[in-house]
Amino acid sequence: xxxxxxxxxxxxxxxxxxxxxxxxxxxxxxxxxxxxxxxxxxxxxxxxxxxxxxxxxxxxxxxxxxxxxxxxxxxxxxxxxxxxxxxxxxxxxxxxxxxxxxxxxxxxxxxxxxxxxxxxxxxxxxxxxxxxxxxxxxxxxxxxxxxxxxxxxxxxxxxxxxxxxxxxxxxxxxxxxxxxxxxxxxxxxxxxxxxxxxxxxxxxxxxxxxxxxxxxxxxxxxxxxxxxxxxxxxxxxxxxxxxxxxxxxxxxxxxxxxxxxxxxxxxxxxxxxxxxxxxxxxxxxxxxxxxxxxxxxxxxxxxxxxxxxxxxxxxxxxxxxxxxxxxxxxxxxxxxxxxxxx
Amino acid sequence: xxxxxxxxxxxxxxxxxxxxxxxxxxxxxxxxxxxxxxxxxxxxxxxxxxxxxxxxxxxxxxxxxxxxxxxxxxxxxxxxxxxxxxxxxxxxxxxxxxxxxxxxxxxxxxxxxxxxxxxxxxxxxxxxxxxxxxxxxxxxxxxxxxxxxxxxxxxxxxxxxxxxxxxxxxxxxxxxxxxxxxxxxxxxxxxxxxxxxxxxxxxxxxxxxxxxxxxxxxxxxxxxxxxxxxxxxxxxxxxxxxxxxxxxxxxxxxxxxxxxxxxxxxxxxxxxxxxxxxxxxxxxxxxxxxxxxxxxxxxxxxxxxxxxxxxxxxxxxxxxxxxxxxxxxxxxxxxxxxxxxx
Numbered sequence: 247x248x249x250x251x252x253x254x255x256x257x258x259x260x261x262x263x264x265x266x267x268x269x270x271x272x273x274x275x276x277x278x279x280x281x282x283x284x285x286x287x288x289x290x291x292x293x294x295x296x297x298x299x300x301x302x303x304x305x306x307x308x309x310x311x312x313x314x315x316x317x318x319x320x321x322x323x324x325x326x327x328x329x330x331x332x333x334x335x336x337x338x339x340x341x342x343x344x345x346x347x348x349x350x351x352x353x354x355x356x357x358x359x360x361x362x363x364x365x366x367x368x369x370x371x372x373x374x375x376x377x378x379x380x381x382x383x384x385x386x387x388x389x390x391x392x393x394x395x396x397x398x399x400x401x402x403x404x405x406x407x408x409x410x411x412x413x414x415x416x417x418x419x420x421x422x423x424x425x426x427x428x429x430x431x432x433x434x435x436x437x438x439x440x441x442x443x444x445x446x447x448x449x450x451x452x453x454x455x456x457x458x459x460x461x462x463x464x465x466x467x468x469x470x471x472x473x474x475x476x477x478x479x480x481x482x483x484x485x486x487x488x489x490x491x492x493x494x495x496x497x498x499x500x501x502x503x504x505x506x507x508x509x510x511x512x513x514x515x516x517x518x519x520x521x522x523x524x525x526x527x528x529x530x531x532x533x534x535x536x537x538x539x540x541x542x543x544x545x546x547x548x549x550x551x552x553x554x555x556x557x558x559x560x561x562x563x564x565x566x567x568x569x570x571x572x573x574x575x576x577x578x579x580x581x582x583x584x585x586x587x588x
Numbered sequence: 589x590x591x592x593x594x595x596x597x598x599x600x601x602x603x604x605x606x607x608x609x610x611x612x613x614x615x616x617x618x619x620x621x622x623x624x625x626x627x628x629x630x631x632x633x634x635x636x637x638x639x640x641x642x643x644x645x646x647x648x649x650x651x652x653x654x655x656x657x658x659x660x661x662x663x664x665x666x667x668x669x670x671x672x673x674x675x676x677x678x679x680x681x682x683x684x685x686x687x688x689x690x691x692x693x694x695x696x697x698x699x700x701x702x703x704x705x706x707x708x709x710x711x712x713x714x715x716x717x718x719x720x721x722x723x724x725x726x727x728x729x730x731x732x733x734x735x736x737x738x739x740x741x742x743x744x745x746x747x748x749x750x751x752x753x754x755x756x757x758x759x760x761x762x763x764x765x766x767x768x769x770x771x772x773x774x775x776x777x778x779x780x781x782x783x784x785x786x787x788x789x790x791x792x793x794x795x796x797x798x799x800x801x802x803x804x805x806x807x808x809x810x811x812x813x814x815x816x817x818x819x820x821x822x823x824x825x826x827x828x829x830x831x832x833x834x835x836x837x838x839x840x841x842x843x844x845x846x847x848x849x850x851x852x853x854x855x856x857x858x859x860x861x862x863x864x865x866x867x868x869x870x871x872x873x874x875x876x877x878x879x880x881x882x883x884x885x886x887x888x889x890x891x892x893x894x895x896x897x898x899x900x901x902x903x904x905x906x907x908x909x910x911x912x913x914x915x916x917x918x919x920x921x922x923x924x925x926x927x928x929x930x
Contacts, residue, residue: 258922276634280835281743282672282819283638283733289631292618296625297715297730299683303722330624341641341728373639379726380645386683386717386728388639391625401623477624493622580600 250350261376263350264357268371272336274392275370284372286337291392296327302382310426313352315454317359320385323480325367326458326533328391330478332399334460337372337390338364343379356385367460397472399537404475404494408538410557411473411547413462415506416483417522420529421514422446422453428518448510456533462552463535469546473537482528484578486536487566494538497564500557500578502571527568527578592692603718605692606699610713614678616734617712626714628679633734638669644724652768655694657796659701662727665822667709668800668875670733672820674741676802679714679732680706685721698727709802739814741879746817746836750880750901753815755804755894757848758825759864762871763856764788764795770860790852798875804894805877811888815879824870827922828878830908836880839906842899842920844913869910869920 252260265279276285286293298320300306306316321338328335340360344353364371369389429441443450459478466473475494477486483500491498507522515522526532538559539547547553557569566578594602607621618627628635640662642648648658663680670677682702686695706713711731746752771783785792801820808815817836819828825842833840849864857864868874880901881889889895899911908920 277742282669283636283675283731285673285740286635286637287737288635293628293630293635294625295628295679295681295715295730295732297681297683297717297728299685299717299719299726299728301685301719301721301726304685304720327624331627333625337637339637339639339730341639343641343643343646343726373637375639375641375728377641377643378646379643379724381723382721384641384643384685384721384726384728386639386641388637388681388730389625390637395629398627400619 248351252344252346252348252350252353255350257376260350260353264353264376265371267361270370271368272370274336275372278370278372284337284339286390288392292395292398294328294331294333294391294393295388296324297386297388298324299384299386301384308383310430311454313355314359316385317356318363318455320387321360321363322456322458323533324387324389325369325460326478326480328389329458329460329463330476330535331391331393332397332463332473332476333391333393335367335369335389335391337370339373339388340371341375341386343377343384345379345381345383348383367458399473399476401475401477401490401493404490404496404538404559406496406559406561407541408474408559409541409544409547409555410487410498410500410536410538410559411553411555412479412483412506412534412536413459413553414532414534415508415511416479416532416534417515417525417529418449418452418508418511419456419531420525421511422449422451423531424518424520425449425514426453446510446514448508449514453531456531458533459535465550465552471539471543471546473539476535476537479532479534479536480530482530483536484527485580487578488580490536490538491566495562497560497562498557498566499560499569500567501569504554504556506554590693594686594688594690594692594695597692599718602692602695606695606718607713609703612712613710614712616678617714620712620714626679626681628732630734634737634740636670636673636675636733636735637730638666639728639730640666641726641728643726650725652772653796655697656701656704658727659698660705660797662729663702663705664798664800665875666729666731667711667802668820668822670731671800671802671805672818672877673733673735674739674805674815674818675733675735677709677711677731677733679712681715681730682713683717683728685719685726687721687723687725690725709800741815741818743817743819743832743835746832746838746880746901748838748901748903749883750816751883751886751889751897752840752842752878752880752899752901753889753895753897754821754825754848754876754878755801756874756876757850757853758821758874758876759857759867759871760791760794760850760853761798761873762867763853764791764793765873766860766862767791767856768795788852788856790850791856795873798873800875801877807892807894813881813885813888815881818877818879821874821876821878822872824872825878826869826920829920830922832878832880833908837904839902839904840899840908841902841911842909843911846896846898848896
């Protein structure tokens, strides 16, 4: 494949190349790329705004993450935060810092994933910054969304007695990462050995191409259920449950036996002698939604295949606990993901 | 000074520590830090949004840039973009990636500069991301501003015959950087040698603590002058003039003899045998405003001490030129700052 050095284009040439195909999709985007700032308009809406920074070697390893997937995921993780406010994403800005090891073609791959996510979720890429770094790749995405004031859902609204629900299944992204890391180790020892991914396509996709659960937001709207609180699961269920309980000043019991785990997650966990529950509680990167609903919604929610009731909210002084299949009550810990550890 | 390893706090502990003192200043900030996204409201305004990414070793050198100044500057460069739209900044998000070499105290220094800029410019810090990097420090700031629709000024409105104006003076930040680099070289050879900054406090401040020219926006409003086009000078005058001419589909003549240069800029340029004009045209980081006004505003503008008329807009086919003191006409080149060069 042709490898064009970025120095041939310079910053402005690169920006032109990466943004020339952008077509604005949202009425709220008045002007996008091309001025000192983008201009937006939301006369009757509240605006939500969220941002994430991903760095090479910490959040992703280019040994096994294709750049297109990385671009897609960098967008999706931010849209997930917008959906977690029960809002609709409309715009993103994308800033990247790249070292000179990257070619134009590599950056175009990254942007093809960014554009694909914009297309799929109907959001406009309205600006950003393209600059260099001494080493590695850094991606910073900011997402802007809109909601009517009465639609917004915060972390702080859970009430004692509410049902605790999650969308989809948990722990898959973490097990997918374990699989990628294992095959990468094999490859480093023997570059002629093809990676063994058969039967694990689902957990691989959970890691490499997660989706943001805008469909769950729509489903709840169709059911006429407004969650009392909501958060997206980026750092593992434990950590998110604790955030939600702290913000809402409540406790909760969640049940091991209710934990939604995909068969591939369980199978690969067994292969590695990992408890799949640990992957669900502490693994992170599932980008499912954790939310609470009033107990009156029980009948409606329990019919939904893609939503699992995993527990209920209690009073603050009872704490946030996991109830094991054996009946033990274990306080949840924000083990999660500590990126600041050495 | 005490050096607390960041691993002692973890991500959530660090975020709490860095954000606990935030007090919301703007009506448009409904909720800030603490949920999946911040919530904003601008019912009668247009919103402008801009973002910048700064990386260690490229945009700043911690050998001679104090962390507090770095935090301040990272905010200011974004506010400058908001003012360049003739808008008022209201909120920022700040994401940082840090390697384990940084202590809590170092990050608090960085944030003290961020908070100082928020205080000075009346903006709210509403969110961000705090994560780690394998090497070095990366800072990504997104700024959100508001304006009435009829106040917004784009790069694209310059008309033939308009006056080309700049605020303040140019080239100082670049000469300040040369001074810092020279003294740093001296220091590396002889660590006991104190740096020689006497007489150059102004250019040092231009580099280390630039300000965003919200005062110029206010001044023009008081004079009842709405610029026909505007851009902030981050990459050097040449590059910005070319952006403005391209967006407005016009040409221009700017005059060497009109170039606003501070005495310290000229003195230190002479000391280094650099033409100060080159510092103004290609140096960058001055964060002054470049704007055009109708010729009818001439009498009002020329009285303003802090604004200099440096030329006029011509038709597109005449190109964007520098007219030298000797009368030569030289096409401007976007030499500027090419961060993507090896």
